[in-house]
Amino acid sequence: MDPKPHFETLARYNRWANRRLYEAAASLSDAQFREDRGAFFGSLRGTLNHILVADRVWLERIEGYGPKPSSLDEILHDDFAGLRAAREAEDERLLRVVASIPVDRFDSTLSYRSMAGTSHELPFGQILTHVFNHQTHHRGQAHTLVSQFGLDAPSVDFVYFLLNPQ
Incomplete structure (x- = not known):
């Protein structure tokens, strides 16, 4: 089985889910966006x-170039509008990266260094799965934060994307 179409679908789903979440979050005030709600990264902003x-x-590890943040809690964009624009750009980058991956790479090994400098080697296809799973995990936390402010947080389940992938 060629795994590429599966990962291309996950990249499109990822963009769809992020757009829905950011659309809901756009209704929050700046104070709400920044408010520490006790989540793992504090606020929706974090x-x-x-x-x-x-x-x-991960994309820098996969491509071998690109922006390389210095810590997992780095604030790349302090304001919602800037963060939203960066998210859109990163989702498009992820789509391009997945589209450009040769089929044989999915069965290869990715060698990388953790942010602490430790060397690792893991199956490339599983790393790419992690990229999408990681987003789903934290997007769920962000979804909860949006809900805590009384907003109708949109359904971002994968099956709803499959039923209506616009």
């Missing part, structure tokens, strides 16, 4: 920045 940080870390 959580959404972390997702972007992790994507940049």
